[in-house]
Amino acid sequence: MTDSLGAYMRTLFLHPPSYDGFDGGAGARYQARREIRSFWYPTWLAQPAALVPGSRLVDAPPDGLTVNEVLPLAHRYELAILHTSTPSFPYDVRVAEAMKTENPDLRIGFVGAHVAVDPEGALRASETIDFVAREEFDFTIQEVAQGRPLRAVLGLSYRDNGIVRHAPARPILENMDTLPFVVDVYKRDLTLENYFNGYLLHPYVSLDTGRGCRSKCTFCLWPQTVGGHRYRTRSVEHVVAEIALATRYFPQVKEYFFNDDTFTDDLPRAEAIAHQLGKLGVTWSCNAKANVPYDTLKLLKDNGLRLLVVGYESGNQQVLNNIKKGVRLDLARRFTKHAKNLGIKIHGTFIVGLPGDRRETIEETIRFACEIDPDTIQVSIAAPYPGTALYREAVEQGWLSGGQLVDGQGVQVSALSYSHLSRTEIFESVESFYRRFYFRPLKVFALAGEMLRGREVMKRRLREGVEFLRFLSRRKEA
Ligand code: SF4
Numbered sequence: 001m002t003d004s005l006g007a008y009m010r011t012l013f014l015h016p017p018s019y020d021g022f023d024g025g026a027g028a029r030y031q032a033r034r035e036i037r038s039f040w041y042p043t044w045l046a047q048p049a050a051l052v053p054g055s056r057l058v059d060a061p062p063d064g065l066t067v068n069e070v071l072p073l074a075h076r077y078e079l080a081i082l083h084t085s086t087p088s089f090p091y092d093v094r095v096a097e098a099m100k101t102e103n104p105d106l107r108i109g110f111v112g113a114h115v116a117v118d119p120e121g122a123l124r125a126s127e128t129i130d131f132v133a134r135e136e137f138d139f140t141i142q143e144v145a146q147g148r149p150l151r152a153v154l155g156l157s158y159r160d161n162g163i164v165r166h167a168p169a170r171p172i173l174e175n176m177d178t179l180p181f182v183v184d185v186y187k188r189d190l191t192l193e194n195y196f197n198g199y200l201l202h203p204y205v206s207l208d209t210g211r212g213c214r215s216k217c218t219f220c221l222w223p224q225t226v227g228g229h230r231y232r233t234r235s236v237e238h239v240v241a242e243i244a245l246a247t248r249y250f251p252q253v254k255e256y257f258f259n260d261d262t263f264t265d266d267l268p269r270a271e272a273i274a275h276q277l278g279k280l281g282v283t284w285s286c287n288a289k290a291n292v293p294y295d296t297l298k299l300l301k302d303n304g305l306r307l308l309v310v311g312y313e314s315g316n317q318q319v320l321n322n323i324k325k326g327v328r329l330d331l332a333r334r335f336t337k338h339a340k341n342l343g344i345k346i347h348g349t350f351i352v353g354l355p356g357d358r359r360e361t362i363e364e365t366i367r368f369a370c371e372i373d374p375d376t377i378q379v380s381i382a383a384p385y386p387g388t389a390l391y392r393e394a395v396e397q398g399w400l401s402g403g404q405l406v407d408g409q410g411v412q413v414s415a416l417s418y419s420h421l422s423r424t425e426i427f428e429s430v431e432s433f434y435r436r437f438y439f440r441p442l443k444v445f446a447l448a449g450e451m452l453r454g455r456e457v458m459k460r461r462l463r464e465g466v467e468f469l470r471f472l473s474r475r476k477e478a
Helices: 043-049 067-075 089-102 113-117 119-125 138-145 183-189 221-227 236-249 267-280 294-302 317-322 329-342 359-372 389-397 423-438 441-452 455-477
Strands: 011-015 056-059 079-083 107-111 131-133 156-160 163-166 204-207 255-258 284-288 305-313 345-352 376-381
Touching (some): 011 043, 043 183, 067 089, 079 089, 079 138, 089 107, 107 113, 113 119, 236 267, 294 305, 305 359, 317 359, 329 345, 329 359, 345 359, 376 423
Parallel strands (some): 011 056, 011 079, 079 107, 107 131, 204 255, 305 345
Antiparallel strands (some): 131 156, 156 163
8 A cells, every 4th residue: 555655655634624714623722613713733733744755734624625625635545644623523524434435445544632532432433434543643643654554553543343452552752853843744735824823923833842731730631631741842952943944944934833732831941942043033922821930031032932822711719729720810910910011922811611610700700811911812611621630520520511512613612511600601701701801992902003003914903803703793693
């Protein structure tokens, strides 16, 4: 099953078509259609694609590809690797089945946290799926693409004459520098301009400089399923060489984003990378916890840091303790003040419907958000993903409402309900959160001021404003 590339099968890496505008790619933590058009880079898929010569990565949602447009690809490849997620799994299976009908010889594998948590269930869901790769799947997929027998590939669960079998686990990756650069795959296969994100400059590029997070937030998907709780990192030189290469490949890029769970988990390393990025003169942003000291913030800012994405989650300390956030509200306030004083922008993320949330605590969170006043916010509904401590807790406590994580349009709905807080109340609180945060005179003036600084920004913000209002009105109808 190999071609002129010698040792490798002709391999397609596919983020399948899904709900319109669905940001469920191999880079999104919450797979859902966002309030404004938004797509993360499919970094988890690009990484194994970089290990398989001659492969191709197709990211259908940002490219606006339909199932019918993707199907002809089934004939051109011997192996297809589909990235899936809990909300999109049934849809992704249908895409896989259609591809197999087109080309019955196509070998199909699924990857992603959903199948890593329940490989048996995934394989039983459809005979179309030949195997799933558990844990970190980069080298697992490389070995499959090299044509190794499935039973000999660590980390694989596969179908063998109708019986589901599980190969032993693949050891966690320690030397992260063995992962090749993803920007080569981005350059070869992706259209950068199709990747939007409301709070990042456009066009942007995101990639990972490490995997894993030291924190143990009970709701958080990746560290509990594939990344683990040690922050395993690429060397400073490796990261900086990739960014330097990216600046040559993509002169149009205005910002680089480090999508590591918590880039600031290793402060000396973050500072060392910042020093080098400062020399390159690039603008960059990253995920951070609300506990970075002032001196580090200043050094990062002096070396090109533009924005931090900060998971505040709640404005109630007990709720934060319930989810093991490991952050104190007073320290989060101080951190935010420091960052703002230094001119660092903040995109704050909040969650409603967490364990312990009541109408009053959601109200506290809205007031907290307005008080600390990040530049932009994202409000998510607590999502009990299988494989997380939140999911196990929800099962034990009877909080699962029987609903899905997203509705028929891919918009988040509440899969949790409590005796004191219904799923409808949780769902409706998202809209009031957004309205109360954004429709304040202070915020409206800030956005207007930003728009007046340039035509491009104005065009973009107006488009996003329309999308945002449509999003709110669609939620009202739901
Ligand atoms: S700090 Fe952020 S990335 Fe780390 S476990 Fe908590 S929510 Fe997840």
